Amino acid sequence: MKTQISIFAFLFLSTWTLAQENSITISGGYPFAKIEDTETKLSGWRINALYEYNPSGGHFAHGLSVGYVGLSGDETASVNTVSYDVDTWPIYYAPKVLFGSEKVKGFIKGALGWQFSSFERTGSFAELETNDSGFAGGGGAGLAFSVNEKIFLAAEYELLWLSNAYFSDGWLNTASLGIGFRF
Numbered sequence: 001m002k003t004q005i006s007i008f009a010f011l012f013l014s015t016w017t018l019a020q021e022n023s024i025t026i027s028g029g030y031p032f033a034k035i036e037d038t039e040t041k042l043s044g045w046r047i048n049a050l051y052e053y054n055p056s057g058g059h060f061a062h063g064l065s066v067g068y069v070g071l072s073g074d075e076t077a078s079v080n081t082v083s084y085d086v087d088t089w090p091i092y093y094a095p096k097v098l099f100g101s102e103k104v105k106g107f108i109k110g111a112l113g114w115q116f117s118s119f120e121r122t123g124s125f126a127e128l129e130t131n132d133s134g135f136a137g138g139g140g141a142g143l144a145f146s147v148n149e150k151i152f153l154a155a156e157y158e159l160l161w162l163s164n165a166y167f168s169d170g171w172l173n174t175a176s177l178g179i180g181f182r183f
Contacts, residue, residue, distance in 0.1 A: 021054040027178025042071035063094035082123035134163035
């Protein structure tokens, strides 16, 4: 009897682990942000890698996102032009709720993690260069279009709150496109 229960448990657990779906998505896009306490609007580019684990192929997935965001912008006052360059490396947990068909899936996701930033402010009167880190959190929504059972294309809009002492707190908006691989 113990042997039969052990065999049944092994087969059941094996079937359950085969039902999971893992994926990797590489995406790039256009980010834009505003530095708090100034009128400066920054824009640039972003690249991101997302690993997702979807237990039992269900409607809920767990993800780990790592990326790079490069932003720059200028602010012109009466006699002074100030240039800003901000590089940010966000790393966060990204839970996702999936809905839709196998061909087109919509999703809503969260973001909870940390970011590391370098900040450079250059102007006629002063120059500041520093590194800092802080909270990163927010969410996003998008669509994933299946090309075949292993490859998909993704379109996403993400809004991240970045907490940082030098460029203060601010929202980072990103519109991105990506390619994903299921395994």
